[in-house]
Amino acid sequence: MKAAVLEQAQNPIVVKNVPDPSVGVNDVLIKVRACGVCHTDLHIVDGMLAAFGYDPFPLIMGHEIVGEVAQVGSEVTHLKPGDRVGAYWQFGCGHCHYCRSGKEQTCITNSRTHNIRHAGVTLPGGYAEYFTVAADYAIPLPDAIEFVDAAPFLCAGLTMYAGFKNAALRPGQRAAILGIGGLGHLAIPIAKAMGAEVIAITSTESKQTTAKQLGADHTINGAGAEAGSKLLAMGGADVVLSTTLNTEAINGAIHGLLPQGTLVLTALTADPLPIIPVQLLAYEKRIIGSLIGTRLDFQELLHLAAQHNIRPMTECYALDDVNTAHARLREGKVRYRAVLTPN
Numbered sequence: 001m002k003a004a005v006l007e008q009a010q011n012p013i014v015v016k017n018v019p020d021p022s023v024g025v026n027d028v029l030i031k032v033r034a035c036g037v038c039h040t041d042l043h044i045v046d047g048m049l050a051a052f053g054y055d056p057f058p059l060i061m062g063h064e065i066v067g068e069v070a071q072v073g074s075e076v077t078h079l080k081p082g083d084r085v086g087a088y089w090q091f092g093c094g095h096c097h098y099c100r101s102g103k104e105q106t107c108i109t110n111s112r113t114h115n116i117r118h119a120g121v122t123l124p125g126g127y128a129e130y131f132t133v134a135a136d137y138a139i140p141l142p143d144a145i146e147f148v149d150a151a152p153f154l155c156a157g158l159t160m161y162a163g164f165k166n167a168a169l170r171p172g173q174r175a176a177i178l179g180i181g182g183l184g185h186l187a188i189p190i191a192k193a194m195g196a197e198v199i200a201i202t203s204t205e206s207k208q209t210t211a212k213q214l215g216a217d218h219t220i221n222g223a224g225a226e227a228g229s230k231l232l233a234m235g236g237a238d239v240v241l242s243t244t245l246n247t248e249a250i251n252g253a254i255h256g257l258l259p260q261g262t263l264v265l266t267a268l269t270a271d272p273l274p275i276i277p278v279q280l281l282a283y284e285k286r287i288i289g290s291l292i293g294t295r296l297d298f299q300e301l302l303h304l305a306a307q308h309n310i311r312p313m314t315e316c317y318a319l320d321d322v323n324t325a326h327a328r329l330r331e332g333k334v335r336y337r338a339v340l341t342p343n
Contacts, residue, residue: 008057
């Protein structure tokens with residue numbers, strides 16, 4: 001099959017023929033119809049994995065994988081060739097408390113043994129014509145959602161939905177989204193579908209217009225610490241979901257939280273975040289991190305997306321153009337998710 005392979009970090013991706021993936025008795029072979037391009041992919045190219053002790057190269061990246069079942073293992077009974085599926089891409093040990101409760105993305109065994117098993121990150125992913133995954137991790141897609149639209153839900157959309165869910169966002173509450181990009185543009189309709197009043201915070205005028213089109217009730221023009229002050233002046237929010245790497249803006253957003261409000265961190269940044277504890281204590285505010293989401297969360301998100309017509313804004317690229325897609329994403333030119341179509 002044809003695949004886009006990163007031979008080593010900080011090198012261009014090479015599109016070449018590689019052996020087809022094997023299919024175990026409990027696996028399904030997926031003919032990849034779409035695979036989203038995520039900012040995490042750029043971090044992998046830049047060498048992020050070395051800091052965590054991983055050297056998975058050569059690597060087929062891509063973790064937002066959707067397609068058609070091409071073959072099923074001999075023990076698989078709930079899926080058949082032709083079924084439309086999305087591949088959940090974070091694999092736990094299956095035995096620890098977190099895995100047994102459906103939270104494999106926080107598998108304590110993998111964390112303790114430094115054995116993170118993620119498709120497209122440390123294991124072969126979906127920048128290819130075919131991809132194999134355990135059948136239990138292949139989630140049926142609603143017929144109403146096209147492959148290109150479904151792919152970004154496996155990371156970007158799922159991260160936003162799980163963030164709101166982990167913050168216990170309730171109908172009638174106010175949700176503010178800090179940063180309207182590849183993640184944040186999906187957070188707006190998701191929060192609306194969950195019954196929230198939505199405030200979009202961005203310093204880009206065109207994105208304020210887009211936010212309104214996506215259903216935001218209010219927009220705030222803010223780039224740094226003043227964003228929190230402007231949010232507070234507007235009446236504050238019960239949940240602030242941050243997709244930005246700007247720690248000044250994140251810290252400022254704490255001021256815009258209502259009492260017992262929650263700040264949700266979803267962006268990968270290693271920069272220190274200065275916190276004044278009295279800000280949290282006095283009004284019982286909290287800060288949480290939210291990582292991707294579960295297989296159940298993904299199923300719930302798909303139902304929500306089908307029911308409320310939630311779709312990402314995408315740009316499509318052939319597999320041969322993967323380096324172009326990466327370059328546009330790195331330059332901030334993708335509006336808002338890039339998707340590869342290998343087949």
